[in-house]
Amino acid sequence: MDSKKLRIVYMGTPDFAVAPLRRLVETGYHVVGVVTMPDKPAGRGLHLQQSAVKRYAVEVGLPVLQPEKLKDPQFVETFRALRPDLGIVIAFRMLPEIIWSMPALGTFNLHASLLPQYRGAAPINWAIINGETESGVTTFMLNHEIDKGDILCRSRVPIGPDECAGTLHDKLMVAGTDLVVETVEKIAAGDIVPVGQDDIAPAEIREAPKIFKDTCRIDWKSDRRTVFNLIRGLSPYPVAWSELRRDDAAPLAVKIYRAHPDPDAGAGCAPGTILSDRKTFLKVACADGYVFLDELQVAGKKRMPVADLLRGFQRIDACVFV
Missing domain, CATH: 3.10.25.10 (Formyl transferase, C-terminal domain)
Incomplete structure (x- = not known):
């Protein structure tokens, strides 16, 4: 199938998710809708703030959906009406099965680690906190378990001896942008064999829980x-x-x-x-x-x-x- 004809629904919120969306749009992929978090009050004046993904989507004229609840029947029907072939999730929320299973070719996620290592909310931080010398990005198919779906593609990124979370974030964002496009191309070509995470799991799995x-x-x-x-x-x-x-x-x-x-x-x-x-x-x-x-x-x-x-x-x- 021609990858540029795939009807893609893109789901994400922060800056990390903007670069892959921009690449998809600027290189001619057919993004039929963007799902992001509802606007939230912020700052001293509690003015409503749009997510980074929404700001970009509005700028380029993409349809934007901002459901409070992802199981809301109205949202589900609106999502279905987009007739998605492929879903892409980057730094968003946990999706219900009714959403991630709807696209004909499934839904994949981009995670900022070399899965199965550093599953969780803060993989960039924990990799450096634990003194790792290598990180990376992984695309994987969503399933019922958080960050445990079958792996599609991975890309390795070195961590410098003085690297901080901010600089590693930016390096992984660039690598992740490339990997998202590579994954879309391979899915469209039928040239991908998902690999179960248990098949490549090391002896010690390190997690990346939320930081308090x-x-x-x-x-x-x-x-x-x-x-x-x-x-x-x-x-x-x-x-x-x-x-x-x-x-x-x-x-x-x-x-x-x-x-x-x-x-x-x-x-x-x-x-x-x-x-x-x-x-x-x-x-x-x-x-x-x-x-x-x-x-x-x-x-x-x-x-x-x-x-x-x-x-x-x-x-x-x-x-x-x-």
């Missing part, structure tokens, strides 16, 4: 590599944090965006102890050495390089991180 505030809190009793990986794996969002305490002042929450481990082992101080020249550097003791903090944000202040913080912060070395 407590997940982001730094444990300075960990080794310096673990602390460094947590910081870069949560930057620029949702951001690792710690509490800065001093005997004569109220504790302050501090978000840490960039850091680097001291190459020299051995701290000689209690975990959380701060060493600084009060001008150019600030390093914090861990279990086996120090981590230099490079960019951070104290509660109520703007994000800044550590040198800027030190110019306006008195007695920083009298504080401790906990």
Whole structure:
């Protein structure tokens, strides 16, 4: 079948899902509808905000559906009226079977990991937090289990030693865009053999669950590599944090965006102890050495390089991180 004649329904919400949709549209694929989240109030004025996918879809004149409930009979009938041949899901919601099974050729999902590793909501963050040197993107067919459908295509992407979640996100978005088009072409040509995830599962499966505030809190009793990986794996969002305490002042929450481990082992101080020249550097003791903090944000202040913080912060070395 001519891939450009496939009637595609595209489902997604954030920026990560925009690039593949743009590629499909600009290269002439027939996207007959876009499904995304309802507009939500945001900001101080609680003005309704459109999803990134909706903004692009409206810009290029694609029909947009924004159901509150994916099992709503009216939405189901509207979806059916699109007569989809293929569904594509990227960073959306869990679909009910009545929707994912409706397209004649099924529905596939793009996931930001090399499945079956890092199933879950935060694969980019957890790959870096766990110190992986490789990630990637996977397309797979949807079924009844989250992120466990048969694999269609995969593409590997290296993780640099100083890579943060933000830069890896952008690399995977580019790789994922290419992989979505490759997958569509192979499905249309009948040139694809889905592979069960159990058939390629390694001995240890690492998951990628949703990240909460407590997940982001730094444990300075960990080794310096673990602390460094947590910081870069949560930057620029949702951001690792710690509490800065001093005997004569109220504790302050501090978000840490960039850091680097001291190459020299051995701290000689209690975990959380701060060493600084009060001008150019600030390093914090861990279990086996120090981590230099490079960019951070104290509660109520703007994000800044550590040198800027030190110019306006008195007695920083009298504080401790906990």
